[in-house]
Each structure stands twice: as structure tokens, then as C-alpha cells.
Amino acid sequence: MRKLFVALCAALLAALGAMAAGPADAAPGQSQERLPEDYNFFAGIPYELSHPGGDLPGANDWNCKPSPEHPRPVVLVHGTGGAKTTNWGAYVPMLRNRGYCVYALTYGALPGLPWPFTAIGGMDRQDISAKQLSRFVDKVRASSGAETVDLVGHSQGTYMPTYYLKHLGGKGKVTKYVSIAPLWRGTGGGDPTMTAIGEAIGAVPMPFCVGCGGMLPGSPMHKKIWSGGSPYVKGVDYTNISTRYDELVVPYTSGQVPGRTGEKVKNIVVQDTCAQDYSDHLAIAGSRRTAYMVLNALDPENPVKVPCEFVPPFTG
Template sequence: MKRIGRLVLLFCAVLLGVSVAVSAPAGAEPKLPENYNFFGGIPYELQHPGGSLPGSNDFGCKPTAEHPRPVVLVHGTGGARTTNWGSYVPMLKNRGYCVFALTYGALPGMPWPLTAVGGMDRIDVSAGQLQKFVAKVLSATGAKTVDLIGHSQGTYMPTYYLKYLGGADKVTNYVSLAPLWKGTGSVSPAMNQLGRLLGDVPMPMCIGCGGMLQGSSMHKKIWSGGSPYVKGVRYTNIMTKYDELVVPYTAGYVPGRAGETVRNVVVQDTCAQDYSDHLAIAGSRRAAYIALNALDPEHPVTVPCEFVPPFTGQS
């Protein structure tokens, strides 16, 4: 099974032109190589099954005055702490952040590579894993709160943690790549009805995926109080018009109400050359720099307008 998994991931890496050579873990100097490609973390998972990307999950890292909050990366459905964040870990580490990433929702009792396929369990179960991980990060670093950067399901699931598991006072910035606040399939009344009928039915492999359907009971919990947001947390939603999985992409475009701090960003609004889709937006330098500015708006970096291809996001 492990051999088959390695071959599958290796094939993906070769097909996408991703180098399998991986730099050894490094400290502050020399800088970690930055690779803006959604699939950039696959080679490391191939060579270090179940490991953490260099620069991440250093529980001896102490936040600085410039970056006082650790950043916790929350992958999407089918992702992991390595495979989803090949672009973000080195970018954040090189800029002085303490960076942490978890794999949540991997089905128990499975061999590798299925241990690197997260987001498969119920959303409340995954949120409980995030709760424990954040508690560990805060204990190790001495920080009072963390910043979250999530992709896809990783934009949605943490809300359960904030609203029901005590996370509201432990998160300062909540940055979402390809968010699905209004649920998947929200364009269709039929999909809404399907969510009401099947949202709580365990799906094959992805047990909790029905919880992201608009009509599901989990979706109602996410929207308890009439909003997916929590007051006191700063939200940044980063979307693409070419999202083929969050349909329509405006399912992630939810303005904040009174007392809620929300910024909605559609990447094409400032750059027509950006063809990011659902995957590419997590591998795009443009989107990554927008995320950086959400974490530290007092020291903004210049967000480039450059060609971003779909699928990989490499730019």
C-alpha cells in the first residue's frame, strides 16, 4: 500500500513538473526555498511520509514582537499539513512567523498515504482536533491567540471550533482561501434540498462532506445567529471567479454585519491575468501576498499582478 501511494504521488509530482529534490530543514539562515505551486508540498510527503514541512511545527519557536501570533494552516478536503501548504510554510517562516500545520480528519486505522488524506471525517470531529492543536501551539509558544489561514473545507470547519469549542477568544485573524460560507452547491435549490436530506448521511470515505451542503444540519450550526462570523475576529475572504468547486464563488462572499470585521477579496478584481481556480488559489503568489497583508496590515507587501495559471497556481 505504501509503495502504491508513493508511486501515485510521484506520478503527480512528475506530471506537474514539481521537483522531487527537497531541501533539508533550515533555520533562519539560509532562507527556505519558496515554491509557489499548489502541489509543491507533495515531494516532501513522498520522502517523509507523515512528516512536517521544513519550517513548520517547530514547537520551540517563540513569536517575535513583529509577529506575535503563531499562524496555523488548515488544509482543505483531501489535503494534509504537507501537501496543501508547500507555498505558505516557507513564505511565512522566511518572514519571521512561527508556522504550524495539522492534518485533521484523516480516517483512523488507515495506512499511508491515506494518513495524508485529511478532511474526511465529520466536521465536528475535525474541529475537535483543531481545538487540541491550537491549545498545544498556544501552550508551546506562550502566545495568547493564533492566526488561521484555511483553504476550502479549512475555511469552513474552524467556525465550529470558534462557535462551539471555545475558539472565539483564541483566534485574531481568520484568512480564508476559496471559502464556502454559503455551502457547496448553493446556486441550486435542488442541492439545498439534497443537503437537508443527505447532509447528515455518512458519505463513502468523506464521512463529513455532506456537512458542507447548504441545507445540512452542520451548515445551520455554522450559521447560528444568522452569520458564519464571530465578533472580535478579523476575517479576510480571498476568492476566485474561476472556482469550479465552490459554485458560485460568491458562496464565499459574505459581508460582515454590525460588529463583524470582514474583508472580501476577489483576485480578478485587481488583476485580469489571474486565472486561479479552487486549487491554484492556494498556490498563487498573489493570493499568498494578500494573505500576508491580512496578517500584518501595518506593514503591507506589494501584491503583484501577474499571470497565474489554473490548477497549479505557479507564478
């Protein structure tokens, strides 16, 4: 049964990779002046299939030194079921082409399992994942010489890092915190029934996704994320980017929490500036529109024009 499940997961990755297949990537360690940019949520899957466990070209260059124009490294934090390759095929080349030192980790992959499970992250307890993020950020800071980093997260990657900031010493190590499809109030936030369910089963390990219950409102993890009465940390510059068509963060306004006095928070809904944007939970992390909004959140002094263009669901 286990061999069959492994084979099915590999086949699924292969099928998604075929959908996203584009220009061939450079081999590991091969330099190129400009990386091809492919705004598609599945753009990173072909590389994972051909280089299992590898780093996307342009990512995790431990010799990269931040420039005066972009003085902080960017750390990409994937969502549930994602990985450093599969979640960020659109973002690594975009950021590297613009002069950023860009890093990505796979956190929360269940231990002791073979590939492709090593490329299915966000499955373990979120406190364990946060410790992995903490070690990774410290490695990035040490290699780059930067005092702080900027975080860009998707889905669970917008939520779990708060545990790192609030409970593992991350405060003071992060300057900007950009969230794509955030779920600050949890999925089902605002619904008393969902809160009651979260309180009842939020700490119960779920099959294959041990820590997913932590994203329910009322769960022990959710209460730790909201310790102090807010999901935010003063001194960090937050940008939340949501879509009205999010089918996993319900309601989407769970990610549009305003900041309190002393908290710097900007909330964006992609449809507010373009009705042709039909991003769902996956597509929002692959679309050019959202990617350019992320660029502007990271470097508001040098904004790029965000196009209004048709964005299909699923792929972006």
C-alpha cells in the same frame, strides 16, 4: 482491492510530486537560513513522498517564540483531501522566511488506514476534525506562549474551524481568520435544490469522505456553522479570498458573505485586481498573488505589493 487502492493513491502522489519537484528540501531537523519558496499548489508533495507524515521544513517548530513584529503564531488548515505537507508547500517557507512561527496539522484523516491515507485529510466528520484543530491550537498556544493564533485555511479549512470557534470554545483564541476559496454558504449555496439535497443527505456519511455532506447548504453542519444567523464570530478579523473560476465552490460568491454590524470582514476576488489570474480551486492556494494577499491580511500595517501576473489554473 484495498492494497490496489493504496498503491494507486501512492502512485498519484508520486505523479503529482514529479510535477512539482524543485530544489531539494532540508532533512528533518536540519536548519537553513532561508527556505526555498515555490509558488505551486503541489510544492509540498515531494516532501510528503520523501518524509511520510513529516513536517515541512520551517513548520511545527515547537521552540519558536513569536516576535514583536509577528506576535501571533499562524496555523494552516488544509482543505478536503489535503494534509499539513501537501496543501502548504507554498505557504510554510513564505511565512517562516518572514519571521512567523508557522504551524500546520493534518485533520480528518480516516483512522486505521496506512500511508498514504494518513496524508489525505478532511475526510472524517467535521465535528471530529474541529476537535483535532482545538487540541492543536491549544498546543501551539502553550508552546509559543501566545494568547491567540491566526488561522489561514483553504476550502474545508475555511469552514470547519467555525465549528471550533462557535461550539468548542475557540472564540477568544483566534484573532485573524484568513480564508482561501471559502464556502460560507456551502457549495451550491443559494440554490433551493441544493439546499433541499443538503437537508436530505447532508448528515449521511459519504464513501471515503464521511463529512463532505456537511458542506452542502441545508445540512446539519451548515446550520451549526450559521448558528446565530452568520458564519462569523464577533471579535475575529476575517479576510475571504475567492476566485471567479472556482469549480468546486459554486457559485464563488458563496465565500463572499458580507459582515453584519459588529463583524469585521474583508472580501477579495483575485480577478478584481488582475484579469490574468486564472486561479481555480487548487491554484488559488498556490499562487504568489494570493499568498501575498494573505501576508497583507495577516500584517496590514506592513503591506507587500501584490503582483499582477499570469496565474495558470490547477498549479497556480
